[in-house]
Amino acid sequence: MEKVKPDWYAAAIDETAHYTIEEEDKPFIERIVGVYFFDRNEYTHCCEVTPSHYLRYLSDSVRCKDDTPDDVRERIYELYEHCGGEDCYMHVSSVDRIPEKFKHHYGEPQDADAEDRGEGEVREHFQGNCPF
Numbered sequence: 001m002e003k004v005k006p007d008w009y010a011a012a013i014d015e016t017a018h019y020t021i022e023e024e025d026k027p028f029i030e031r032i033v034g035v036y037f038f039d040r041n042e043y044t045h046c047c048e049v050t051p052s053h054y055l056r057y058l059s060d061s062v063r064c065k066d067d068t069p070d071d072v073r074e075r076i077y078e079l080y081e082h083c084g085g086e087d088c089y090m091h092v093s094s095v096d097r098i099p100e101k102f103k104h105h106y107g108e109p110q111d112a113d114a115e116d117r118g119e120g121e122v123r124e125h126f127q128g129n130c131p132f
Helices: 070-080 092-096 119-128
Strands: 008-014 029-039 052-064 088-091 103-105
Touching (some): 029 119, 052 070, 052 119, 088 092
Antiparallel strands (some): 008 029, 052 088
């Protein structure tokens, strides 16, 4: 069987509901997103028929409302960003439903003769050039 070349993407997933946000901060926070990257050609069946993508955690990021004062914005970033996250599995159909503006393709599609872009190269690229 011929191996399929990786097709790397980054995705920003709204994870606001997973955070305990202080009442005083709620009016200023639009959403908190987790940023992950994954190989669109890699599927895992986690003890079920429905295939999943393995999402590799990169970072989390707070999106404040435009009118948020700078001092409040900095405090919010300090409290809610860079809390750490974990790699996870997500059904392919759920990943496919993420709006395109929250997905970003890495590079050009690879042809059969191209050398594989390794996970380390892709992680380094997205950590240094976060598209969201």
